[in-house]
Amino acid sequence: MSDPRAAILSRLRARHPAARPLPENPVRRFDWSPQERLSRFREALAAVRGEVVLVDEDWPLRLFAWLRARGANNLRYAPATELGQELEQAWPDGEAIRLMPHREPVETCRQELFANTDAGLTGCLGAIAETGSLVLWPSVQEPRLLSLVPPLHAVVLDARNIRSTFHEFLVAEDWVGQGLPTNALLITGPSKSADIEQTLAYGVHGPKELLVLVRQDLGLAGGA
Amino acid sequence: MIPEFPVRVSQALGNERVRRNIRRTMDGLVLKRHKAFPDEHELAVLRRRGKLIRGHALAHLPDLLEELERNCQRNGIQVHWAETAAEGNALVRDILRRHGADLVIKGKSMVSEEMGLNHYLEAQGIRAVETDLGEFILQLGDERPSHIIAPAIHKDRVEIAQRFAAHFPEYPYTEDIEGLTAIARRIMREHFGRAIAGLSGVNFAVAETGTLCLVENEGNGRLCTTAPQVHIAVCGIEKVIARLDQLPPLLTLLTRSATGQPITTYVNMISGPRREGELDGPREVHLVLLDNGRSRIHGDPQLSSTLRCIRCGACMNHCPVYSRLGGHAYGTVYPGPIGGVLEPQLQGLDRLGELADASSLCGACGEVCPVRIPLPALLRRLRAEGVRGRQGSRVVGQGSRRKPLHRLIWTLWRWVNAYPSLYRGLTGLGTRLRWLMPKHLGPWTRTRSAPALAPRSLHELARSEGFRGE
Amino acid sequence: MEKPLSVYFFGTCLIDMVLPQAGLAAMRLLRREGIEVIYPQGQTCCGQPAYNSGYDAEARTVARCQLDAFSRDIPVVVPSASCAGMMKVQYPKLFAGTPDQERAEALARRVVELTDFLARVLDWRPVDRGAPLKVVLHQSCSARREMGVADAAKDLLARLAHLETVEPDHAHECCGFGGTFAVKQPEISAAMAADKADAILATGAQVLVSQDAGCLLNLGGTLERRCPDAAAQPSPRPAVKHIAELLWERTHDS
CATH class of the missing domain: 1.10.1060 (Fumarate Reductase Iron-sulfur Protein; Chain B, domain 2)
Incomplete structure (x- = not known):
């Protein structure tokens, strides 16, 4: 039997189209002020039903209130992250919403994760103002399914990490140079489908609701 | 048949x-x-860029495929090549068998449709479950997609409600779209909880970084590529692009052209299987590069x-x-x-x-x-x-549509129109004998009345009104 | 392009045989503007039917006949965006790599669609002598896309003071003519024509105009079948006219 790889490549090489220079692809970016980036991000995300609230150090309490209003019984989070520690310290004691540190590999907590988890918390690398997207960069501490399986997903975003466009983001952060994680992700709103009569329905497979807690700092203090 | x-x-x-x-x-x-696309100028610039980026990738296709393979392998992705759909199917089956999988959950993939993968696997004793809502609805009725991005648009909610009621009598009947979606979610969650293997397509394969990019709104694609032990991505060989920074313009062209969305809910960039210490993600990622006639098409400068x-x-x-x-x-x-x-x-x-x-x-x-x-x-x-x-060209079936009658018609047509005096003679005669013209002209007059020839042709009228004829 | 002293007129085979009054109206309009109109008696068909059916060699032979008939360096005015598109956009491709390439390219540069010529080159400002009239304008796909002259027809109608011009629902959509398409895929073509005819009827306009005779034959024939009773008052279906006919009718001294 012939080697399919060699056969395909040799057929492709049989034609010699003239080499072309890499097409020009200037970085799409906008000189928006930090305030404008935040407000555009907020607007774009709201358009796809993502909720944005501005917070400070009390963000765990805001998250708590949001979860309580939705009847959540528990929250899964990544304990080894800074966010995880802040969450643990500020979480109201003895209350109805149980914190579930996510430490085990999916193989041993699959059932818990899929059947018994109401909400997941993650951080993010930053966000994109133009499209209202969150940039997630799952890691050893913060696994991929945390942002996908629970019906509610909350994300903490630092306002200074909002860039104007995806293009600007990946170039400015030199994704190619630093190397990509196993699963870089853009998330723009809760899960949805329009497969039935082109009518939007939310929470098809992923979260039904998405909350972004935006921490403002220095440049933005008192801005909103 | x-x-x-x-x-x-x-x-x-x-x-x-x-x-x-x-x-x-x-x-x-x-x-x-x-x-x-409110701004026509922006659209024009974007389309031009999209054309150039994809054209560049095709002009360098063999080199980029090798680069993609190298970088995927460096990332721990196993790369396979298939010349035909049958080879691709066999590759997928072998991977699944090695893992003892009797079930594979599928994200939306047109290439897998092209391969006829579901039916093939079924015959091999492996169940393939579609998880995209539209594809899920179709699979219940063993139907094929009627559109590449909105596969079930030929169905309305009532038909879908009836189909769900027939297959899942344990759920109360509903025609409510949110309700139907919720039923599908619950049924599919069971599969996601237990499947060993997931399969997806690829929207763009980035050679520079060995990254597979997938876009979707539902999250089923992420589940299929994250929750199981093994992820198999099937990808036409033409899907490769050279650089990571070419993704943003292509993504915005894709999602805005397809559904008018500035971006899909999820843009999933996969660069390898689970790494040391990670808590989830597949242990193995396989990329199946399918030719199935593409390299032949690549050989024609226009096509x-x-x-x-x-x-x-x-x-x-x-x-x-x-x-x-x-x-x-x-x-x-x-x-x-x-x-x-x-x-x-x-x-x-x-x-x-x-x-x-x-x-x-x-x-x-x-x-x-x-x-x-x-x-x-x-x-x-x-x-x-x-x-x-x-x-002369490599198009399969070239010349197969030549029919003697058609050739005769076009040869006659050429004769009439290539000799102006013959043309004038015949059109003049035609207009004079127009009362002989049949009222039924084959397919044309099934739904239309027949056009009437004018009493005098424009050639004649122009002459008689004194327009110079050169 | 500046206003020329003389132009060629390419009547198109369809107008020649079926709608010669439209071609004549167009030529009269041009002559009235002080332009010498030359109608080469050697002209036949642009070749598009064969070309779109894939019979390139046959199309080329016939197209060459037009290269001969319109050889002088003056504009060629064409009362059809479809045939104009064939000559302007497709001839250079059809003759690429042949000895006639240069001639084909030269002809392509000289081809102007009629409404575009009137609106843009002549900046024609007519006086409307007609009674108030509601007109529905169907733009051919070639006018919209291949030639990009859809604005011209709209403009011209807007310059006639007593016209109310409307476009049918789904105006951008093809009427289903497509040359040999109507014969090769009659059912699909008929379904498209039926929808277009319904959209036209829904406007309640008295007259249907277009810059392309092909669309008019398709739509006129379909309208006639859909509402055969033309004698009823008011007529349930619009009269069908080439835009040149309408423009001439409303602007000349009778």
Whole structure:
């Protein structure tokens, strides 16, 4: 039997189209002020039903209130992250919403994760103002399914990490140079489908609701 | 046995319900795309860039595929090559068998449709479950997608409710879209909880970083590529692009052209299996690169532009033929204008050449294509390949559509129109004997009255009004 | 392009045989503007039917006949965006790499669609002598896309003071003519024509105009079948006219 790889490549090489220079692809970016980036991000995300609230150090309490209003019984989070520690310290004691540190590999907590988890918390690398997207960069501490399986997903975003466009983001952060994680992700709103009569329905497979807690700092203090 | 194209056309045109469902969706998608590109200049710049990026990738395809393979392997992704759909199917089966998987959960993938993967696996004792909501609905009725991005648009909510009721009697009957979606979610969650293997397509494969990019709204694609032990991605060899920074322009062209969205809910960039210490993600990621006729298409300087396609479906949404027939009438995996160009090349003009005729060449498809594939010109080219006598191109089935009667007609037509005096004589005679003209002119007069020849031709009128004839 | 002293007129085979009054109206309009109109008696068909059916060699032979008939360096005015598109956009491709390439390219540069010529080159400002009239304008796909002259027809009608011009629902959509398409895929073509005819009827306009005779034959024939009773008052279906006929009718001294 012939080697399919060699056969395909040799057929492709049989034609010699003239080499072309890499097409020009200037970085799409906008000189928006930090305030404008935040407000555009907020607007774009709201358009796809993502909720944005501005917070400070009390963000765990805001998250708590949001979860309580939705009847959540528990929250899964990544304990080894800074966010995880802040969450643990500020979480109201003895209350109805149980914190579930996510430490085990999916193989041993699959059932818990899929059947018994109401909400997941993650951080993010930053966000994109133009499209209202969150940039997630799952890691050893913060696994991929945390942002996908629970019906509610909350994300903490630092306002200074909002860039104007995806293009600007990946170039400015030199994704190619630093190397990509196993699963870089853009998330723009809760899960949805329009497969039935082109009518939007939310929470098809992923979260039904998405909350972004935006921490403002220095440049933005008192801005909103 | 699938009936002949004209029969399918009649069936499609006779089905009022399907026609209504499809028309409604197409009108909606056309409007959404229109609103998504408010700035014509920006659209023109983007389309040009999209064309150049994809054209560049095709011009360097073998090198980029090797680079992709190298970088994928460096990332721990196992790369396989398949010349044919059968080879691709066998590769997928072998991977699944090695893991003892009797179930594979699938994200939406047109390439897997092209391979006929589900039926193949079924015959091998492996169940393939579609998890995209639209595909899930279709699989319950063993139907094929009628559109590449909105697969179940030919169905309305009542039909879907009835189908769910028949398959899942344990759930209360509902025609509510949120309710139907919730039922599907619960059923599929069970599969996600236990499947060992997941399968997906690929929207763009980035050579520079060895990254597989997938876009979707539901999250089923992420689940299929994250929750199981093994992830298999099937990908046409043309999907490669050179650089990571080429993703943003292509993504925005894709999602805005397809559904009018600035971006999909999820943009998933996979660069390898689970790494040391990570808590989830598949232990193995496999990339199956499928040729299945693409390298042959690549060999033709004009037709290779077919391979620029990023599968947005805009050509279908804007096609007056597609929006009346729907996808099933085409009888192929890829319907509409891109289907009329791609499928006859993949399967041969002898089998599917007729699809190239299923266009009025109105140009709507070419006008909206985000990577500026000259679809009308390619349709015309394939018509010419179908009737061309001499060999020379690599199009399968070249010359197979030559019919003696047609050749005779066009030869006569040429004679009449190539000799002005003959032309004038005949048109003059025709107009004088116009009372002899039949009232029934074959297909034309089935729904139209016959055109009447004028008493005097323009040639005569121009002469008698004193216009110089040179 | 500046206003020329003389132009060629390419009547198109369809107008020649079926709608010669439209061609004559167009030539009269041009002559009235002080332009010498030359109608080469050697002209036949642009070749598009064969070309769109894939019979390139046959199309080329016939197209060459037009290269001969319109050889002088003056504009060629064409009362059809479809045939104009064939000559302007497709001839250079059809003759690429042949000895006639240069001639084909030269002819392509000289081809102007009629409404574009009137609106843009002549900046024609007519006085409307007609009674108030509601007109529905159907733009051919070639006018919209291949030639990009759809604005011209709209403009011209807007310059006639007593006209109310409307476009049918789904105006951008093809009427289903497509040359040989109507014969090769009659059912699809008929479905498209039926929808277009219904959209036209829904406007309630008294007259249907277009810059392309092919669309008019298709739509006129379909309208006639859909509402055969033309004698009824008011007529349920619009009269069908080439735009040149309408423009001439409303602007000349009778």
